[in-house]
Amino acid sequence: MPIIKGHSSRIIASKAEAAASQDASVGSSPRRLSRAGLSGKAKFLGRASATALIASLYLAAVMPSAFAVSVSVHGNKRVDTETIASYFTGTDSASVNKGVKDLYATGMFSDVKISQAGGGLVVSVTENNIINRVVFEGNSKVKTETLQGEVQSKSRGAYSKATVDADVERIKDAYRRAGRAGAKVTSRIVDLPNGRMDVVFTIDEGEKTGVKRIEFVGNTVFTSNKLRDLMQTTEMNFLSFFKTSDVYDPDRIGSDLELIRRFYLKNGYADFRVVGSDAKFDENEGGYVITITVEEGVQYKVQSVTIDSHLPDIDTNSLQKFLRLSPGEIYNGDMVEKTVDALTREISRHGFAFSQVHPRGDRDPASRTVSIVFVLEEGPRVYIERIVIRGNTRTRDYVIRREFDLGEGDAYNRAIVERAERRLNNLGYFKKVKITNEPGSAPDRVIIVVDVEDQSTGSLSLSGGYGTASGLIAEVSVSESNFMGRGQYVRLAVSAGQYSRGVDFSFTEPYFLGNRIAAGFDLYAKKTEVSYYSYYSNFITGGTFRLGLPVTEELTFSPRYSIYNSDLTIPDDWNHPYDDCNRPIWGLTPGFGAGAPSYSYSCLTNGEASLALKQAAGQYLTSMFGYTLSYNSLDNNKNPTSGIFAELRQDVAGAGGYSEFVRTTGDFRIYHELTEDIVGFLRLQGGDLVSLNSKGHPLRIVDNFNLGPSLVRGFQPMGLGPRDVSPGVDWSGNPLGGTKYWGATLEAQFPLWGLPRDLGLRGAVFADAGSLWGYEGRTNFANGGNIIPNNAPPLYTQGNTITVGGAGMTVRSSVGVSLIWSSPMGPIRFDFAKALTKSPFDQTRIFNFTGGTSF
Known part of the structure; x- marks a missing residue:
């Protein structure tokens, strides 16, 4: 039974029980922050989280305890006394210091002070105010919705100056990605009654900051023009007001370096590497100058391609048809990857669920040849315990899971997981995809963690043009490639032109009945008028029902049925x-x-x-x-x-x-x-x-x-x-x-x-x-x-x-x-x-x- 010493005094459970209650309330991996390290690290809990925290800690607190510590709490207004006191499990310095750190980690407090009185602890806290609104002023080039997704300060969350300061930098990063590296951001608070406040970010967007020049150092085989063509990032020119590809974006530069690397590997330069890249803002030129230093190496031809199997009862001769490279050809990194995928699938079908395929390239710089050996061996016997998907606020879990050719309980295979990651990236549903592994409940268990970030997949477009055959034509279309988060494609288009007008609707389900078969239909109505080239008009209404069956990655079979009526x-x-x-x-x-x-x-x-x-x-x-x-x-x-x-x-x-x-x-x-x-x-x-x-x-x-x-x-x-x-x-x-x-x-x-x-x-x-x-x-x-x-x-x-x-x-x-x-x-x-x-x-x-x- 708790011993009450005043309105804010209670009995603390044993150290073990308090720790258990703390873990239950703040999650299995609570952040440990010291008061001195608060800046930029505070973690906020909303009212709903705080309510759950209070309830769980109260239940743990009333459990029987081995010994008791008296804790008095002062200064709290919104956070319950039971919640605060539960963070302190003893009077020794280690326990007290841990309790202070954990209180700061909740993000609910701006100040925590500890004193002792009568053999017990006195905890004096100052609560953070609650944010009423987060307001952005001065933004026109970056939408408010985009900025709201960038900042950590949220309406109805606890205020922290450290978090607001970090949000200022996050907003600047968003503007840098939008090509405005000179954007200035300041913050202020507006106090409101009852401990509430508005957080206001004032933004001076400045001028667009683009890429003025892209230079290469070390390239002799391919010209700088050729390498620039490979990149998504482009240089500024008189069409810059039409495009955003000339905006300096470090993430996009990183993707460009990978495109360059893959290009060299595809063309036989197996020793190629990017030594480094440097981006400097040139005040005189008014933009970034990007310098990329490379080492090309020599071009290799394939000397031989063999399969070295360490798996029993595998006939390597039957696997020769899956090799995408032949002796005498230029070495191609893309074909090596495709061969690994093909061999992995094939030997898995033969019952070797834990098999791994490792490509090994034995280079001979003198003859400029490479002998490629695909090593087949039994991997560690590891099973998939769970596939955890995080970050998908819109896309349904099953849309992500179906890109994996394995599930819970299956044998873990790295090549198949990597292929799933490529598929998820190619969907276009996510800004980023990252797959990592975590230890499972046993040494032979692994948890696959899929972290994604949804992005906009809908578009409203107005297109127009002119052709000597079609005349003037305009089209308005609305499309969504991830309809309601189900991965379905929907499109409605209306067109009108000098000689034609029409409307069409399309729907595609990429995984019909749970299989990798696309199914869809098209409905349309189109009227073509008399023109210089034909002396008739034709009004066609109809529809098409279609399927798409992938035979291989390159080959597709698509049956269909069409019915239409023409009125000429x-x-x-x-x-x-x-x-x-x-x-x-x-x-x-x-x-x-x-x-x-x-x-x-x-x-x-x-x-x-x-x-x-x-x-x-x-x-x-x-x-x-x-x-x-x-x-x-x-x-x-x-x-x-x-x-x-x-x-x-x-x-x-x-x-x-x-x-x-x-x-x-x-x-x-x-x-x-x-x-x-x-x-x-x-x-x-x-x-x-x-x-x-x-x-x-x-x-x-x-x-x-x-x-x-x-x-x-x-x-x-x-x-x-x-x-x-x-x-x-x-x-x-x-x-x-x-x-x-x-x-x-x-x-x-x-x-x-x-x-x-x-x-x-x-x-x-x-x-x-x-x-x-x-x-x-x-x-x-x-x-x-x-x-x-x-x-x-x-x-x-x-x-x-x-x-x-x-x-x-x-x-x-x-x-x-x-x-x-x-x-x-x-x-x-x-x-x-x-x-x-x-x-x-x-x-x-x-x-x-x-x-x-x-x-």
């Missing part, structure tokens, strides 16, 4: 009824005039839409199954310099609906660095359309391939291939499309010398060749669904048949130059092409432009 209409100016044409026009054409017997008709004046196009008019439903098989080993999807992209697509229409066909297309692209600055590009493409026609439904124009500069530059959109050249038809606006095509492109891209590389300007020279041919639609329209009525006059201008021009496999070719700009507003490309060979009915054009923006 032809303006009256190109769609005259036959009786409108039965009106002779005096003197319009030779042979019709005074004394001339022949007739001509008014529909000849403006030109008429093709009968094939008139046949396609109306509403038609298309239902089809398809798939895409794609392979991607590009080093960069936006600006590739090496690698292969290949895609095979096939759709079969006829499972309901009107259309019946099989459409197959293929696209193959390979990129290769010809020199350090010149990237070669080869593209081969082709397609085939076969009519099934089991229901007597011929192919329609809208089913055919309609191509132009996407196949051969130097031609108009829909400017090559079969056309209706019948009398009375404006064949320039009546492309019929084709059923077969092939195309080939050779291109070399290079930087524009003399201009800053980070402007994103590149030039290109190219040669294109290809052909679009084959027409399998109707050519005779007598009795053709009232397109040509049976009672039409015999001299009806358009006749009952169409004449198809350009249907043969004529090779079209062109050469030209391009200007490519990876602008802050989006990719922009100017193509100037000269057609070398063409069909007499093709439509050519020298200049083509595409571009857009997103912000």
Whole structure:
């Protein structure tokens, strides 16, 4: 029973019991801070935490004790006496000093004094005030929400000057990352009644502080321009107001150094290392000068690649197919990592859960070769006790856990854990990801700790652009790649342009039914208007249901089902009824005039839409199954310099609906660095359309391939291939499309010398060749669904048949130059092409432009 000495006196339990109660109240790892070391280290507890602390300590305090110490507490207003007294378990100096440290560590007190009276302790405390609000003044370049996430001072938390001083530095760090290293931050407090106060941070944001120059020392193999191209950090220029990549950010510089290191290892420089990096602010230049010192070493070739297995019953010959390197090749660090991953997965499937794969490179600098040995051995038998996830305030735990190919109770494998860390980083959900190991409850148990920090994954963008084919176009889209923290992708877009407008909605679940299979659907509605290139408008509504099945890291199989309805209409100016044409026009054409017997008709004046196009008019439903098989080993999807992209697509229409066909297309692209600055590009493409026609439904124009500069530059959109050249038809606006095509492109891209590389300007020279041919639609329209009525006059201008021009496999070719700009507003490309060979009915054009923006 406690012995009360005044209103604030009580009995303290034994030292062991008090320590247990303290651990229960403040956590298993309380911070131990001395009064002298308070600055910058205080830890705050909110009201909820303080309430839990009081309750737990009170329960521990009433337990039976072996001996008693009398403690009197003075000065406390909000924190309960029981809570404060429980920190003191004895009168010896060690116990008293520990109690004082632990009280300061709570962050609830600004002063603690100890004295003795009558054989007991007297604890006099001064409580920290409670923060009412945290206010930011003067910030416009960094949002208040961002600053609130940076500071440790929180509303309804205890005030500490040390923490506020540390928050000032945190705010300065946030501004440094935003490119404003000169930002000035001060703090003040505004006292309020009842022990409350406002904490106010006043900010002078200053001018943007960017990177003026990036210099390299020690590089001889690759130029400084090439190494700067690898970095996310760029130098300041006249476009700096558009971008933030020229802002000095130490964290980003660290990532850039890793990109440079991986680049050298990928290109055979196994001895490469970054000696150091230095960033100095130059007052005269008004920005940072970053100097990176490197040691390149020599380039190694692979002498041999072997597998050294210390595992029983493992046939190393069967593992040879998982090796990504071959003798004679340039050493590639990326391929070494991929080989380790592949071998780890394979031997784990053979029952060696604790196996480890260690790559060993035996270098011979004299011959500049390296012998690579992948050592397979049994690792320590360690099991995963728990996977602890911390810091995810928005993302659900299971979204993080599913990136691990192991779980609680499984054998620990370092390679699999590292692969999970790479996957989590690649998701784009987190600012940072760090995976560490902690000892478990037994020597053969390990706890995997995953620390993450969520970041914004939603975007609202306005994009716009102009193309010689599409005209002006603008799009507003809202997307979220981590919808409600579930890792799902959602996008809604609305577009409006000179010749088109539409809306589409997409949803993707990357782990369908808990498997690594992406499932999703798209719903869309799009209206295309009459343009210079086509004499019809088309309103399409439909949807697609799709799956994505990864076969390997580079190969993906994606089946789908699509259903859509098209409503094609032809303006009256190109769609005259036959009786409108039965009106002779005096003197319009030779042979019709005074004394001339022949007739001509008014529909000849403006030109008429093709009968094939008139046949396609109306509403038609298309239902089809398809798939895409794609392979991607590009080093960069936006600006590739090496690698292969290949895609095979096939759709079969006829499972309901009107259309019946099989459409197959293929696209193959390979990129290769010809020199350090010149990237070669080869593209081969082709397609085939076969009519099934089991229901007597011929192919329609809208089913055919309609191509132009996407196949051969130097031609108009829909400017090559079969056309209706019948009398009375404006064949320039009546492309019929084709059923077969092939195309080939050779291109070399290079930087524009003399201009800053980070402007994103590149030039290109190219040669294109290809052909679009084959027409399998109707050519005779007598009795053709009232397109040509049976009672039409015999001299009806358009006749009952169409004449198809350009249907043969004529090779079209062109050469030209391009200007490519990876602008802050989006990719922009100017193509100037000269057609070398063409069909007499093709439509050519020298200049083509595409571009857009997103912000």
